[in-house]
Amino acid sequence: MKSILVLHAHPAPRHSNANTDLAKVAQEVEGVTFVDLYARYPRFKINIDKEQEQLLAHDVIIFQFPLMWYSTPSLLKEWQDLVLEYGFAYGEGGTALAGKCLLPVVSVGGPQTAYAPQGNNNFELPSFLSPLQQTANLCSMRYVSPFTLFASLRARNDGRLAQHTTQYRRLLEALRDDEFDFESAKQLPILTAENISSVAGEKK
Incomplete structure (x- = not known):
């Protein structure tokens, strides 16, 4: 059984339209360690040793966050800057994360049609998340395409949020039970x- 670390980063959870429900699911799944980064570090004073110890203890690392100004929330970026040190995560002797999995779980306010060359945001979502993919590459991690909820502001009212949370549980359980098809997932940008x-079912 794989161990999973979910690093949840939402600066204003009381205004969350989707991440609160996703967080509840993550906390319910056996084998998942759930960390609310904004609750743990309200003043951004990150305990680097503690965070690195948690990374070492888990096989799958999930960044769960709402897309904010086409990037991760600021605390998650600060976490990356401080925790993923040279000599630990990359560089000479920096092999601590090699072979582990990195998966973004992202909620997006706009519809998927807005994230296209002809859409309002001019680029597809993977383009905005390419720094995370390259971070995984640099750290010799296995990057998984983002599990994404588009139009998250309307997802509860139109019934999509319930389906998304159900499938999030399925994804977590498949990763935990080694029933996730990484090769097939490579063919899916999102x-x-x-x-x-x-990609998340019984192991073939």
């Missing part, structure tokens, strides 16, 4: 509630 069944 994981969604609609396509997760093609």
Whole structure:
């Protein structure tokens, strides 16, 4: 059984339209360690040793966050800057994270059509998350395409949030039980509630 670390970063959870429900799911799944970074570090004083110890103790690392100004929330970026040190995560002797999995779980306010060359945001979502993919590459980690909820502000009212949380649980359990198809997932630039069944099921 794989161990999973979910690093949840939402600067204003009381205004969350989706991440609160996703956080509840993550906390319910056996084998998942859930960390609310903004609750743990309200003044951004990150305990580097503690965070590195948690990384060493887990096989799968999940960054769960709302996309904010086309990037991660500021505390998660600060976490990356401080915790992923040279000699630990990369560089000479920096092999601590080699072979581990990095998966972004992202909520996005706009619809998927807005994240296209012809859309309001001009680029597809993976382009905005490419720094995370390259971080995984530099740290010799296995990067998984982001599990994404588009139009998250409307997801509860139109019924999509319930489906998304159900499929998030399925994703976590598949990763935990070594039933996630990494090779098939490479062919999908984005994981969604609609396509997760093609990669998260019984191990072939």
